[in-house]
Amino acid sequence: MKIGINGLGRIGRAIFRRALEMDDIEICIINEANPDIGNICYTLNYDTIYGPLQHTVVVKEGCLNLEDGSLIKVSNYVSIADVPWEDYDVDFVIEATGVKQNVVEAKQLVTDERCRRVFVTHAPGETVDFTMVLGCNEHLLDIDKHFLIATSICDATAIAPVIELLDNKIGIDHGQVTTLHPWLNYQNLMDGASSSWSVPGEIYHHYALGRSAIGNLIPKPTSAITATCQVLSRITEDKIGSFSYRTPTSIVGSADITLLLSEDASTEQVHGILSAYQADQKWDVLNLMSEPLVSLDFVNNRHSAVVDTRWTSVVGKNLLKIVLWYDNEAGYSLRVLDQIRYVSSLESKLT
Numbered sequence: 001m002k003i004g005i006n007g008l009g010r011i012g013r014a015i016f017r018r019a020l021e022m023d024d025i026e027i028c029i030i031n032e033a034n035p036d037i038g039n040i041c042y043t044l045n046y047d048t049i050y051g052p053l054q055h056t057v058v059v060k061e062g063c064l065n066l067e068d069g070s071l072i073k074v075s076n077y078v079s080i081a082d083v084p085w086e087d088y089d090v091d092f093v094i095e096a097t098g099v100k101q102n103v104v105e106a107k108q109l110v111t112d113e114r115c116r117r118v119f120v121t122h123a124p125g126e127t128v129d130f131t132m133v134l135g136c137n138e139h140l141l142d143i144d145k146h147f148l149i150a151t152s153i154c155d156a157t158a159i160a161p162v163i164e165l166l167d168n169k170i171g172i173d174h175g176q177v178t179t180l181h182p183w184l185n186y187q188n189l190m191d192g193a194s195s196s197w198s199v200p201g202e203i204y205h206h207y208a209l210g211r212s213a214i215g216n217l218i219p220k221p222t223s224a225i226t227a228t229c230q231v232l233s234r235i236t237e238d239k240i241g242s243f244s245y246r247t248p249t250s251i252v253g254s255a256d257i258t259l260l261l262s263e264d265a266s267t268e269q270v271h272g273i274l275s276a277y278q279a280d281q282k283w284d285v286l287n288l289m290s291e292p293l294v295s296l297d298f299v300n301n302r303h304s305a306v307v308d309t310r311w312t313s314v315v316g317k318n319l320l321k322i323v324l325w326y327d328n329e330a331g332y333s334l335r336v337l338d339q340i341r342y343v344s345s346l347e348s349k350l351t
Helices: 010-019 037-045 100-111 154-169 224-229 267-280 330-350
Strands: 002-006 026-031 058-060 063-065 071-075 092-095 117-120 148-150 172-182 218-220 240-247 253-261 286-289 305-308 313-315 319-326
Touching: 002 010, 010 026, 010 037, 010 330, 037 058, 037 063, 092 100, 092 330, 100 117, 100 148, 117 330, 154 172, 154 224, 154 253, 154 267, 154 305, 154 319, 154 330, 172 224, 224 240, 267 286, 267 313
Parallel strands: 002 026, 002 092, 026 071, 092 117, 117 148, 172 240, 286 305
Antiparallel strands: 058 063, 063 071, 172 253, 218 240, 253 319, 305 319, 313 319
16 A cells, blocks of 8 residues: 655654554655755654664655665645646555645545545544544445545543443443643743644634743643444434643553443443453454553554543443543544555455
8 A cells, every 4th residue: 555644843843753663554655845955864763752763764866765775756636636646646645744734635636536535533524425433433434425524532432432332332421531741842831822733823813822831731621522423323513522731741642531321330341341342353443451561662653542441430330431542643643544554455355
């Protein structure tokens, strides 16, 4: 599978790193607004969270040169529509800039047959053909109709499979989710205005996001449940509320989930449902653990979500509390690539 990556922010670089580990995926071209290819190479080789790249990349002939001798073209267009993806026989484009306008323009790539499909690494809603979370709604993908596919967000990738599973097995009446999300690159080291990443030039109306990311827990609204409900079969936003803290940490998110179940249940029953799913899952969606770990212990964890069974509890027979951990970059990026593999497998059945 030949892919192109549009945008080398945190997620673009995480996808790059994980794709290099896969023999069935070839990165043909990267488009990144940063015009300094030396700096691009540097940010791929060295990462504060994940450490040095195992296979060093160098600049050669204006391209990124991998250790196996292959070259990856680098372009510097602002718009995804201006990139000559078709010149590199790209099968799939990953839109990883987070810029809303690129999602709008990505549709034209498929219409003009410049690539087979585009995968968007966030949850833009109605502007895409389908939003997918593996372990939740992948069976609803229509290979003949869905060409602009949103891979949702890290929070929904972790939360949605758990809520869908429990709703199917027990039933959920209402709930509340609190996410604890690491800082993001549009936040500030020192107090100031918080500029939007998705709409360049726009200032977030939630002023608290402009406060220093260092040393502050910043309470904020979250799109986690909006994104989660996009992929659930029966649960809607009027049934589950949400709230978030932006934490002064660099990696690994957590979700504190409280659910009012439709039927009486026990902690053992809930763990049994999750364990049965874990034993039979197609992808690394869920993992259960009971070790006394902290957030950084989950760096590079390959699962969409790790259920911390120490904190699962049922109060009054049907009020469930469950806690999840997830590497919001590495784990999420692996699911993006798994989605591409899944879609490619569906395409191959048509030929």
